[in-house]
Amino acid sequence: MSADDAVNTSPILRPLAEPTWSAAGKLALFGAGLGLVYVATLFINDQTKAYSVSPVFAKARTLLLFYQAEKGAWPKDFDLTRAEAALPGFNLAALNEALAQCELPGTWTFVTQTPEGWPAVVFTPAEGGAPFERTLGVVDGWVDDGNLASGDLRVRADVAQFKLTAE
Numbered sequence: 001m002s003a004d005d006a007v008n009t010s011p012i013l014r015p016l017a018e019p020t021w022s023a024a025g026k027l028a029l030f031g032a033g034l035g036l037v038y039v040a041t042l043f044i045n046d047q048t049k050a051y052s053v054s055p056v057f058a059k060a061r062t063l064l065l066f067y068q069a070e071k072g073a074w075p076k077d078f079d080l081t082r083a084e085a086a087l088p089g090f091n092l093a094a095l096n097e098a099l100a101q102c103e104l105p106g107t108w109t110f111v112t113q114t115p116e117g118w119p120a121v122v123f124t125p126a127e128g129g130a131p132f133e134r135t136l137g138v139v140d141g142w143v144d145d146g147n148l149a150s151g152d153l154r155v156r157a158d159v160a161q162f163k164l165t166a167e
Helices: 020-071 080-086 093-101 130-143
Strands: 106-111 120-125 153-155 160-161
Touching: 020 080, 020 093, 020 106, 020 120, 020 130, 020 160, 080 093, 080 106, 130 153, 130 160
Parallel strands: none
Antiparallel strands: 106 120, 120 160, 153 160
């Protein structure tokens, strides 16, 4: 067999249609875009939930401080969704509306004494963890010092306590 008879079956190497740096740049931009979409989705979701949670804290705080100023004492512990019995004679329409519009599922209560020794509006989420802490972190920045572990609004993975002071 002669050298001409042997067929070369190796593929022909051809130059790339675009430079490698260009393809890598496009892939990097696509990845950065996906990352920004993900972060924006988390941010918008946390902000939306925070907008629905903060009015409940504000309305409950206002009502309870008025009650304390008028009666000279805090009411007994109660569920905020059943505030009619605990706060007779007070207009609860704003609180009930805020509770109905809250997008974060969980239970809202008032306690006269937390383990730390002060009265508080307590929110226990149906599902705790990082998403809850992110959302309440936004609320803490709006109504308090922005630090989850200190100040009037204290947030842990399973509960948020909004300290009430009659000063």
